[in-house]
């Protein structure tokens with residue numbers, strides 16, 4: 119093992135540890151949420167994950183973006199096999215260790231090259247869509263600043279990584295042809311040869327070794343850096359898309375959960391034998407808030423959704439409220455939940471617990487105006503390529519507003535009153551319910 | 558050719574020791590809204606014509622609690638749900654049909670956990686079944702060859718995956734079904750769901766029903782078909798707003814079926 123290998127090993131270990139720490143941080147933030155059991159119907163869950171996350175079935179509902187995304191996704195997954203080789207080579211100082219696969223290795227490397235080129239081109243098209251074509255959903259208010267920069271950085275990152283990979287291969291290939299020491303002949307390089315062949319054959323062996331080493335290091339350190347960029351970026355979806363689809367809501371979209379805490383109280387109210395003055399059980403847990411005021415009132419699947427959000431804006435672009443100029447944007451709901459969970463996580467880590475209650479998800483991040491604009495139409499949940507449910511969060515926030523603060527819009531309070539008094543949302547008497555028959 | 562309606566109540570049936578094939582859940586709109594009452598009656602004409610042994614709860618029916626639940630008032634919703642379930646279980650109800658997707662969704666999806674286990678169908682599915690079992694003959698009548706576009710109700714379509722039943726009926730009328738650019742899973746809401754029906758919309762630059770009626774009018778239809786009393790109101794308002802009442806009618810599918818069979 120040379121000094122280069124030791125340096126590499128250290129970089130690898132440091133990057134992995136840092137990544138593990140970042141993942142721990144997000145895991146903690148997700149666990150700020152209340153418990154919920156979503157482990158029923160396992161078969162269906164595996165199937166959903168296989169279709170939606172692995173199979174990208176919802177991505178292709180928009181064919182252009184969907185197709186390009188599949189290129190990047192497949193490219194990313196497969197090229198990781200080459201990354202595995204790069205890591206082994208880096209630790210042991212070998213050259214293209216997987217070449218022991220023989221002829222198959224040539225096929226492998228050649229197809230990675232093709233994929234790398236396709237990924238690169240797809241990323242260029244994505245950049246054009248974001249910055250020149252200016253696809254509308256990337257220019258909503260919640261995308262200003264970091265989210266928009268994040269989207270571009272990811273693409274630039276990927277273009278740089280793919281370029282480095284192809285340059286590395288290009289230099290390697292010329293070195294192999296020259297029979298340079300350490301560069302035993304292995305692999306087939308159709309793309310890098312076409313791109314860099316004529317340029318690189320004109321360079322000296324020393325320059326080529328420098329290019330090969332430089333791009334090798336750039337590529338692998340880039341990947342390790344990217345790995346640690348994920349947790350502060352929407353790009354973390356490449357990991358969370360899988361659990362998020364597995365744990366996603368499998369019920370009919372129109373079915374809203376029945377709050378158990380409410381059921382208990384309603385049953386008590388309707389039970390003629392219940393003693394209204396009975397002393398509360400001293401051992402009972404303090405009553406939960408009805409609905410959600412902050413992310414800690416949401417369940418952990420809802421918070422995981424926020425960390426899985428790719429900020430693609432498909433939800434918002436299909437939202438009837440957003441399309442007609444209302445403030446509501448389901449994507450913003452998810453981003454707000456994530457940002458608030460981040461904030462609480464940070465305050466906890468800094469032991470500033472008393473700062474936490476100075477702000478709330480409801481009010482400081484999401485306004486009542488946004489919440490009341492929702493028609494509960496489920497366009498957002500239908501559109502989301504990773505099965506996130508912004509509507510469930512909107513509902514929980516409304517529940518808090520209505521049941522804990524009685525802060526529904528006046529007309530809705532009238533509607534509640536009518537239902538309560540005469541069993542219809544309008545002011546008609548229950549006794550007149552069958553009058554239509556004789557009209 | 559309007560016939561006198563025969564509308565037995567559960568109480569009447571129970572008094573005679575009988576029980577119906579199906580409970581017709583009329584819903585608040587169907588009971589009180591002038592436009593929706595016509596839909597209710599059209600459906601009853603079909604039920605009568607096909608000799609379906611049905612009953613309504615009449616004055617024992619109460620709001621399912623849907624608008625309260627969507628607005629966040631879970632208390633009120635569950636109070637309504639428990640009261641309704643008690644009445645329905647009291648009569649031993651097994652099967653329910655309703656012309657309102659909101660009632661449909663709530664009864665079907667949210668009541669079981671609270672003790673109300675019924676087979677719940679939307680009226681368009683019910684009418685399809687009547688046709689398939691040979692109890693109802695559907696002819697196109699005046700709708701033959703008409704351009705009809707169908708607006709998917711959120712609580713029927715996306716919420717419960719019912720897309721084909723209403724479309725099948727339109728096709729059986731020998732009409733030309735023209736789809737809007739946003740339909741089925743991508744159908745745009747009419748703007749009434751989530752308790753919006755009962756309040757003014759938030760500030761914005763357009764009303765949702767206007768955006769939607771534009772989709773519909775783009776297909777140059779003679780008729781905009783709906784399967785929900787609230788969508789019907791929103792679309793009717795949209796047509797009025799565009800001053801197209803003369804050329805474009807907004808009709809519930811059951812009204813078309815009944816009219817074509819000369820029942821109304």
Ligand code: SF4
Pocket residue numbers: 433436437438439440446447448491492493494495496497498499508509512
């Ligand atoms: S459910 Fe609400 S947030 Fe989601 S698309 Fe419909 S109106 Fe928008």
Ligand code: SF4
Pocket residue numbers: 426427428429430431432433434448449452501502503504505506508
């Ligand atoms: S919630 Fe889903 S559809 Fe909306 S921006 Fe996030 S990933 Fe995209």
